[in-house]
Amino acid sequence: MRLLIVGAGGVGTAAARIAARRSFFDHCVVADRDPDRAEAAVSSVDDPRFAAALLDASSAPAVADLCRSLQITHVLNAVDPRFVMSVFTGAFEAGAHYLDMAMSLSQPHPERPYEKIGVLLGAEQFALEDKWQAADRLALVGMGVEPGLSDVFARYAADHLFAEVHDIGIRDGSDLVVEGYEFAPSFSIWTTIEECLNAPLIYEKNRGVYVTRPFSEPETFDFPAGIGPVECVNVEHEEVLLIPRWIDVRRVTFKYGLGSDFIEILKTIHKLGLDSTKKIRVGGAGGALVSPRDVVAAVLPDPATLGDRMHGRTCAGTYVTGLGRDGRPRATYLYHVVDNAWTMREYGCQVVVWQTAVNAVVALELLAAGVWHGAGILGPEALPPRPFLDLLTEYGAPWSMQEL
Numbered sequence: 001m002r003l004l005i006v007g008a009g010g011v012g013t014a015a016a017r018i019a020a021r022r023s024f025f026d027h028c029v030v031a032d033r034d035p036d037r038a039e040a041a042v043s044s045v046d047d048p049r050f051a052a053a054l055l056d057a058s059s060a061p062a063v064a065d066l067c068r069s070l071q072i073t074h075v076l077n078a079v080d081p082r083f084v085m086s087v088f089t090g091a092f093e094a095g096a097h098y099l100d101m102a103m104s105l106s107q108p109h110p111e112r113p114y115e116k117i118g119v120l121l122g123a124e125q126f127a128l129e130d131k132w133q134a135a136d137r138l139a140l141v142g143m144g145v146e147p148g149l150s151d152v153f154a155r156y157a158a159d160h161l162f163a164e165v166h167d168i169g170i171r172d173g174s175d176l177v178v179e180g181y182e183f184a185p186s187f188s189i190w191t192t193i194e195e196c197l198n199a200p201l202i203y204e205k206n207r208g209v210y211v212t213r214p215f216s217e218p219e220t221f222d223f224p225a226g227i228g229p230v231e232c233v234n235v236e237h238e239e240v241l242l243i244p245r246w247i248d249v250r251r252v253t254f255k256y257g258l259g260s261d262f263i264e265i266l267k268t269i270h271k272l273g274l275d276s277t278k279k280i281r282v283g284g285a286g287g288a289l290v291s292p293r294d295v296v297a298a299v300l301p302d303p304a305t306l307g308d309r310m311h312g313r314t315c316a317g318t319y320v321t322g323l324g325r326d327g328r329p330r331a332t333y334l335y336h337v338v339d340n341a342w343t344m345r346e347y348g349c350q351v352v353v354w355q356t357a358v359n360a361v362v363a364l365e366l367l368a369a370g371v372w373h374g375a376g377i378l379g380p381e382a383l384p385p386r387p388f389l390d391l392l393t394e395y396g397a398p399w400s401m402q403e404l
Contacts, residue, residue, distance in 0.1 A: 001025040001368045004072040004096070006057050006087050008032035008041040009188075010304030010353035011101065011144075012078035017347050018354070018361045018395070020045040024368040029070055031055035044348070057083040063090025072096050074367065076360055080190050081105050082277075085124055088139065092128075097137055097367070101144030101360055102191065103238050106198060114199050114213045121201075121238050126377055133376035140372075142379050143363045144356040145316045145336070146172055146254075147238040149380075149392070152359075153318035153334035153399075154239070156385035158247045161332055165249045166322040170239050171333070173223045173230035173257030174314035176340065176351070178306050183265055186306060186314075186352040189297045193275045196258065196266050200234035203244050203252040215263055219255065223315045224402055225337040230257035242379035269296060307350030313339045314351050319404070334401040336392075346396070355397075362391050 003025045005012050009032075016030050031053040032038040038052035053070075056062050057079045063086060067075065075091040077084060077100035084104045091098040103122035110118065125141060132139050142148055150170045158165050178184040185192050199211035215233040222229045232255035240252045258266075269275050274296050279289040317335030324330035340351035347354055363380070366372035372383045380388075389399055 001364070002071055002073045003028040003076060003364065004067060004070065004074070005030045005076045005078055006055060006063065006083075007078035008034070008037040008052075009078065010302070010350065011357045013041040013044065013304065014347065014349040014354045014357035015076060015078055015361055016041050016045050016050065017349060018358050019364070020047045020050070022361070022365060024365040025049070027051070027070075029053050029066075029072070031057075031066060033057065058086050060086040060089040060093065063087050064093040067091060067094030067096050074099065074364060076364065077101070078357070078360075080188060081194065082190070088125060092132065092135070092137065092139075095135075095137070098139040099143050099360060099363060099367075100139075100141055101148060101356060103141050103147075105194065106236065108199060114211055117209065117211055120209065121236065121241055129377045136375045138367070138374050139377045140363060140367070140380070141377060142238045142242055143360050145359050146170060147242060147380070148356075148359045148363075149336055149399075150239055150316060150318045151242055151380040152385045152388050154243050154247055154249075154320065155381040155383075156389060157318065157320040157332060157334060158249075159385065161324065162320060162322045162330060163325050163327060164323040165247060165320060167251045167253075167320070168243055168247070168249050169252070169319040170237065170254040170317070171221045171223075171232055171257075171319050172255070172314075172316050173221060173227060173232060174312060175227045176310055176312040176314055179309045179311070181301065181309070183262075184301050184303075184306055186303050186310065186350065187356075188303060189300050190293060193266065193269065193293060193296070195235050195237065196256075197270050197275050198236040200236050200254070201240040202234070203240050203249075205244075205250045209241060215258075217253075217255070221255070221257070221319075223257075223317075224333070224335060224400070225313060225315065227313060227315055227337070231259070232257045233263070238379075243381055245379060246381045304350065304353060307340065307344045307348070310340045310350050313337050314355060316355065331404040332401055333404055334399065336397065336399045338397060358395060358397055359392070362388060362395060365391060
């Protein structure tokens with residue numbers, strides 16, 4: 001395997017550091033539009049298999065050219081979802097296999113965004129599925145932690161724990177605290193705004209996918225490992241669309257434990273129009289064209305740099321209800337808890353970016369070994385779950401489950 005990691009931010013750097021401890025690839029290039037950042041990611045692993053490169057991820061031809069010149073076989077997309085289609089297209093044009101952790105962006109309905117569906121997450125990618133199948137190349141989409149590990153959990157529950165699956169609810173929460181900041185998201189604010197302020201999705205078997213309002217249907221979920229009760233709300237996420245493609249289920253939801261303060265800040269950002277990606281001119285006729293959302297991202301701390309100030313744990317999990325293999329009602333939460341103190345000590349990465357990256361690297365190792373394989377555009381739940389969960393445990397990040 002000759003691997004290209006596109007993006008040397010928090011997740012891309014964490015992926016490089018995790019992969020450096022494994023032997024499944026021959027060469028890995030970390031590419032970024034900022035050459036210093038790419039070099040820093042490569043220097044942090046001190047491994048001759050790694051090299052840095054300059055790349056504009058918004059240009060599909062640039063991605064394709066770099067892949068061809070380096071004989072890349074697999075592309076790991078570790079940049080913001082706004083660049084999904086250019087990296088996805090560039091990988092295809094170069095004849096490489098592709099993996100991402102978030103799918104192509106949605107577009108709200110122009111008149112009734114909270115009542116009608118516009119363009120769904122991943123629709124641009126799935127529209128090209130026939131081309132990927134015909135070329136016998138694989139695009140493994142949504143293969144981070146959520147989506148990603150959460151989908152693997154759903155597949156494992158359907159295959160090994162349940163005779164009949166009724167509801168699948170992704171529930172994500174933490175007790176993370178960042179010292180010294182009143183507002184410091186632990187993940188890309190650009191992506192956070194996109195997920196949290198778009199209309200959330202819900203799937204019901206007798207209705208299909210429909211939208212609701214941001215932060216709807218609040219519920220308190222009691223997270224394991226001492227994290228405790230956290231209020232969770234509906235958020236737009238890929239699992240709601242991916243899981244029903246491969247698993248027979250009555251209802252799928254995604255709820256995230258944001259906290260009331262975080263929600264109010266996001267609502268204020270929206271009210272002020274600071275979530276907009278449309279560029280505006282600042283400073284009169286000769287001023288610069290800037291996106292308000294990019295300004296918000298620029299004034300906030302880089303999430304990758306927060307590890308030394310961060311304390312606590314994060315939990316990603318999948319809550320499944322239905323009938324167990326014995327025919328009796330069953331409710332099971334499959335989950336993955338990681339402590340920031342451990343990821344900082346072991347990898348020098350804050351916990352949220354590490355937990356996202358590790359699942360992508362595990363998937364790449366399964367692809368390299370031929371344990372996971374396929375053609376076309378697949379989600380994680382389309383592939384056998386047990387090898388993934390066994391290898392994740394081997395990486396030092398065991399998963400757990402509890403009956404509820």
